[in-house]
Amino acid sequence: MAEQRQDRGNRGRRDRQEKPKDDSGLTEKVVFINRCAKVVKGGRRFSFSALIVTGDKLGKVGVGFGKANEVSEAIRKASDSAKKAMVKVAIRENTIPHDVIGEHGGGRVLLRPASPGTGVIAGGGVRAVVEAAGIRDVLAKSLGSSNHANVVKATIGALQQLRLREQIFETRGLTVKKAQA
Known part of the structure; x- marks a missing residue:
């Protein structure tokens, strides 16, 4: 009975696995592995x-998301998919420029900038995405669904909404000097 409880207690906690890739400088994190019978x-x-x-x-x-009859093959497929789906994220001084909420399906994620030294205050899939992007100081809260795929996609969506001050001024046809004067 105690043996069973130990197995069940670790189910779904796969987000700690990180493999640094030396050939291209990319890091991979396994967020979740699902077994279907x-x-x-x-x-x-x-x-x-x-x-x-x-x-x-x-x-x-x-x-990336991959399916196969073996775990290693599923991870390889997901890794290939993730490399193809990479997006650029706006980062300012190891944090994000402003508050943002991302949504995907039932998953909602709130991201807030944090002062230097705060670290990544986030859990599960949100932490994996934020650390892989290179953000070192951020506050996050997962609202709504706890579905791993929806939370991760909501986090990616939130990060894609981020804009730096210079980008916003450029779209409005202003320069930074005009706005500060």
């Missing part, structure tokens, strides 16, 4: 799905 005549057939976050810690991050 199909009952067939001879017993159960297991298949796996993996949710991976990849980033260069310099402002580029991507998320």
Whole structure:
């Protein structure tokens, strides 16, 4: 009985695995691995799905989802998918420029800038995405759904909404000097 409880207590906590890739400078984090069972005549057939976050810690991050009959193959597929789906993120002095809320499905994520030395105050999938992007100081809160895929995609959506002051002035046709005067 105690053995069973120990196995169940670690289910779904896969976000601590990080593999630094030396060939391209990318880091990968396994956020979640799901095991699915199909009952067939001879017993159960297991298949796996993996949710991976990849980033260069310099402002580029991507998320990938892969399915296969073996865990390693699912992770490889998800990793390839994440590399193809990388997006650029606006970062200012190791934090984000402003507050932002990202939504995807039922998942909502609130991100707030933090003062230097605060660290990453976030959990699970949000932490994986933010650290892979290279953000070192941020406050985060996951609102709504706790579905790993939706939370990670909501975090990516929130990071894509970020704009630096210079970018906003440029779209309005202003310069930084005019606005400060």
